[in-house]
Amino acid sequence: NAGVTQTPKFQVLKTGQSMTLQCAQDMNHEYMSWYRQDPGMGLRLIHYSVGAGITDQGEVPNGYNVSRSTTEDFPLRLLSAAPSQTSVYFCASSGRSRKNIQYFGAGTRLSVL
Amino acid sequence: SQQGEEDPQALSIQEGENATMNCSYKTSINNLQWYRQNSGRGLVHLILIRSNEREKHSGRLRVTLDTSKKSSSLLITASRAADTASYFCATGANSKLTFGKGITLSVRP
Numbered sequence: 001n002a003g004v005t006q007t008p009k010f011q012v013l014k015t016g017q018s019m020t021l022q023c024a025q026d027m028n029h030e031y032m033s034w035y036r037q038d039p040g041m042g043l044r045l046i047h048y049s050v051g052a053g054i055t056d057q058g059e060v061p062n063g064y065n066v067s068r069s070t071t072e073d074f075p076l077r078l079l080s081a082a083p084s085q086t087s088v089y090f091c092a093s094s095g096r097s098r099k100n101i102q103y104f105g106a107g108t109r110l111s112v113l
Numbered sequence: 114s115q116q117g118e119e120d121p122q123a124l125s126i127q128e129g130e131n132a133t134m135n136c137s138y139k140t141s142i143n144n145l146q147w148y149r150q151n152s153g154r155g156l157v158h159l160i161l162i163r164s165n166e167r168e169k170h171s172g173r174l175r176v177t178l179d180t181s182k183k184s185s186s187l188l189i190t191a192s193r194a195a196d197t198a199s200y201f202c203a204t205g206a207n208s209k210l211t212f213g214k215g216i217t218l219s220v221r222p
Contacts (some may be wrong), residue, residue, distance in 0.1 A: 030207060033208040042212045043212040043215055044212075045211070048207075058209065059211075074184060090156070091211075092156075092208075100157065100207070101146070101158045102156075102208075
């Protein structure tokens with residue numbers, strides 16, 4: 001199993017550009033989440049989903065959109081990139097049987113100039 | 114806002130020594146988890162302790178939980194250079210975990 005796959009691994013954007021960070025999991029997990037990790041800040045929850053068609057906001061949702069049309073995919077969209085969105089983004093998933101334990105992707109390192 | 118706060122922020126030890134890391138949290142919990150992050154990688158789950166448990170072991174890891182003090186500790190015994198990583202405590206459930214800021218552990222060969 002590949003687990004949680006994030007693409008791209010690295011991305012550089014200019015202020016105002018939009019892009020989508022991809023996240024796919026092959027474990028048939030119901031729960032998926034997006035976090036951002038900034039130096040000295042730990043991980044902060046952006047958006048999460050408890051199943052296909054159901055999403056909700058986390059701690060820092062502004063500037064980001066998500067959708068969950070399938071169980072496998074949970075893309076994160078930056079609508080108009082800002083330098084404050086320079087960060088490392090992690091996608092995670094968990095299954096109903098061990099729903100508190102999250103499996104993380106390798107991350108996407110994003111720089112907004 | 115951060116639910117968990119780890120202590121110390123950084124720890125440097127010699128291979129073979131034990132490493133103890135602490136986590137304090139603010140609100141009541143159902144469980145607490147510890148994760149490890151190697152440089153440039155995603156987080157990996159280490160161990161989960163439920164609120165009705167006081168101690169749990171997994172290999173060289175020992176986790177304690179004191180709900181009266183809202184604190185947890187992670188002990189890594191007989192540390193190895195490969196244990197060099199950042200360690201995070203996390204609380205919450207399902208897809209909504211709240212992480213601390215992490216502890217950077219360096220194990221010198």
